[in-house]
Amino acid sequence: MFPSKTAASLSALILLLSLTACTGSGADVAPAATGASAGLGAEADAMLAGYDITAPATVTDLIEQLQAQPLAERPKGLMASVRVDELLLSSGGSELSLPLPDDLFHLSVAPYLSTTHECFYHSLTTCVGELGSEDLHVTITDDATTDVLLDRDISTYENGFFDVWLPAGLDITVLIDDGEHTVELPLGTRADDPTCVTSALLT
Template sequence: MLFPLTRTRRRTAALAGAVALTLGLAGCTSSTDPDGPATVTGPSAPATASSAPAPDTLLSAYDLEGMDATAVIEHLETLGGTDRPEALMASIRPTELLLSDASGETSLPLPDDKFYLSFAPYVSQTHDCFFHSLTTCQGEIIEQPVTVQIVDDATGETLVDETRATEKNGFVGVWLPRDIDATLRVTLSDGQLVGEQQISTREDSPTCLTTLQVA
């Protein structure tokens, strides 16, 4: 026998939906178990904000005033742990950076000719991710040097060939041309652990890559 939802059950369902929307904006969210792998939400529509603060107002609340999307991304990507602004959600989409907190949501456009991909190579522990969250995503390999090579599949051009250190969040971020397919190869500093994966930089491509295992 089916019963109609009570008022309490309707409130609970509505609250669960609101929480799901908020997490959807984040991209990655850590599990409550500090020793377990991070859990995430998959790609989803951005949360519906109760208001839309001016970009400068939201940015100034987190000492980001005067920065465009590129500068905000490059600043927040270097932070980890308690250095991250807990109240701020910063989700990288293929064409924009979505920023939100309790006051509402705003967005900053990404460069027309550039795509930002953030990847977290791993050995034994990773998590699912699609849109990179600058304030919640956490990778396994922290502040370790890695050699990064990215080659355009169509032209054979080497787009990136350098040694970088993973950030405190375990990720490495790269700016790439839009609308390409490429091969990403990562080697840990000792040269013994190598991983390779195909990537793309289109409007429906992920900005977060957490499936690159080095072995």
């Protein structure tokens, strides 16, 4: 388990977003910009400006900004793929890698009742899940220590996803409850784990 001081800081790192499933938000607490220096650089600024997007100070802020966009306002032609250690931006024939904090893992989850799609790396600009703007209660537990990393009500974004920033390198259990249905998922925050989970069938 993390020492009490570290545990307190971890609670400040957890970021909740909402609905996005990969074919598809709400942010509470932004993670510390560890490993993500202020300013995205001239190349990223120029790429985003081409879609009338004002670049924020950090990559973590950009993820939140793109995830929270209404579906009707998504930038057509811009791809933003969340990998374990980087955010990949691509437009036309250009691709740009922006490093993510190496001690954190960005996880996007799209619960569903009837329809879903396959997804491994979450796309902030194209993924769409079934249950947008849905109120949920989410509990996330560290399997090794049984410490509760998150236990609170959240709402998915319009794209059907909720997002969390978690400590990297863990095996976790995610419990989702919509008031009538539940699902429990064994997941991970390691280098070979997906950043996009669309297998959360509420029953």
